[in-house]
Amino acid sequence: MANIDPTPMREFAISVVRQLRAAGYQALWAGGCVRDQLLGQRPKDYDVATSALPDEVRKLFGHKRTLAIGAAFGVITVLGPREAGQLDVATFRTDATYSDGRHPDAITFSTPEHDAQRRDFTINGLFFDPIEERVIDYVGGEADLAARVVRAIRDPAERIEEDKLRMLRAVRFAARLGFSIEAQTLAAIEQRADQLQVVSAERIAAEMEKILVHNSRAQGLALLRQARLLPEVLPELAEVTDFTLLARELSLLEQPSFAMAIAALLRHTAAARSPLTAAALADQIAARWRLSNHVAEGISLALRQLPQLQIATELPWPQLQRMLVQPRIGELLGLLAAVERGAGERSPQTDYCRAKLALPAEQLNPPPLLTGSDLKRAGLSPGPMFREILEQVRDQQLLGQLHTLGDAIEYAEKLAAPG
Known part of the structure; x- marks a missing residue:
């Protein structure tokens, strides 16, 4: 449309x-x-x-x-x-x-x-x-x-019994329009919140996406809590204590994807503080809502890489460079900016990353000096070491230590030498 x-x-x-x-x-x-x-x-x-x-x-x-x-x-x-x-x-x-x-x-x-x-x-x-x-x-x-109220037609309990998804729809309409949910309608939702589980995962996910990517997402989150629906859709947030900060970060996101909005919520859970458990947390949400691979991968990527981007100025350039040249860096920097602004900072890490992204292409992401084919032609036998050698050669190239194919091959041969 x-x-x-x-x-x-x-x-x-x-x-x-x-x-x-x-x-x-x-x-x-x-x-x-x-x-x-x-x-x-x-x-x-x-x-x-x-x-x-x-x-x-x-x-x-x-x-x-x-x-x-x-x-x-x-x-x-x-x-x-x-x-x-x-x-x-x-x-x-x-x-x-x-x-x-x-x-x-x-x-x-x-x-x-x-x-x-x-x-x-x-x-x-x-x-x-x-x-x-x-x-x-x-x-x-x-x-x-x-x-400016969202009111069920006739008996709220009957309307919700007919279609449990109407509980989430009430939240979405109220948030998007800046309305309140009429008292009896809200009470009917609160009393039946646990029945939301009869709704298919796909319908819940679709409704949550509409709530979380809209400019009113913070109001939507507040209404989900008020209507007792939040534990039903995101039980992972039960341990979150600072909802004020969470809501502020969520509101500061600019046109977020569904994946980044979910990551903004989940990053406040204890599980997201470890790269291993963050990936499991993303998988858990993706499986429950039957999310597409693209969305699931975005959540996992954000939870794993956001902590690194928060110390971008301290990272070795090769490590940061690999994050900056990935396709979803724009989304990640949007999330990083919201986190920094939510904490009252001036977005120093975001500004640093964006300054690096503004570098000429030959500085930001020069073509690799060395490939696996080059290693084979140099007489090196293919094996598990190939990837590690290529990564180390790339690191030295990005650090400005290697400039030509000859330099790269010589360095690779030293890495491959026994002892």
Whole structure:
């Protein structure tokens, strides 16, 4: 959606409503796009709710322009022009019970009012008529937007029993919007926090990523603690005593990746103080949330290398250089800067590393003088020593002690000599 022009996207959403209305169906914008618009924010996407049944939506817009992936829940995706993207058209419905704590066991197509009543929070239960430009509010969502509260529709306990992930969603919406969670809704979450474990690891991870990479991540962390959800998602933080410092560092991260945000939290645990246990800690989180290898490796890298970067000015240049030339150094320095600023420092280690990164390429990362092929051509037999020899030759090159291939081979031969 990032490459979609909001004006064509909005015009397409209006045209879908017009086409449904012209065919004799009710049609309204629904959910988050209405909320964002009323808050003066540009909607990221649009959803349309309608009285048309899924098959009727497909017939109206054509099978080539529609996808029926969500048809079992009354949702048809309508494809717009390239510059407008796509949107979901959902038939007004009422949900049956949620036996699995995630999906309704059955749905019944119904009316706009019943459709609004089955949604999660009042601020997400609003409709908007883009033709007449008026809000349709069956659940008190406008008042809650004005009061800046996240409130469950009808009985909070029922809404959470239907889908336990709504507990994390309440935190995310409240943090991102700068809202509070309404008292009864918060109480219902606190009482059922331990039931979050029935939600799939992937859904929890996806929600946590949305909380932790957003600018409101510190508020999200505070709300997770307040709602008693933090021990359920990150029990590793139970031993942390200085949450003020942790939250400050988290807030000082600038556009962090998911991996760096998690590392910022985990670095305060005792396990992260040892390179060996830090790697195990990263593996533990990655396994529990079923994180991608890229994210898992980023967490492990940050926990292992952050302590070294915190003493960058004291490190031998070859050791620091290897960290500075790795692909994720930008992320790591962002984390380092947050840690230094969180402690009230002027980021001396970050500044030092960034000054080194500004060196000309031939100084920062000159091509290696020696390769394994060069060692073979010099008559050295391949073996376990090759890697150690190459690393030591590279160290001397970076320190300015070796300048030519001949120098490098001569030094390697001395290293390989018996005794």
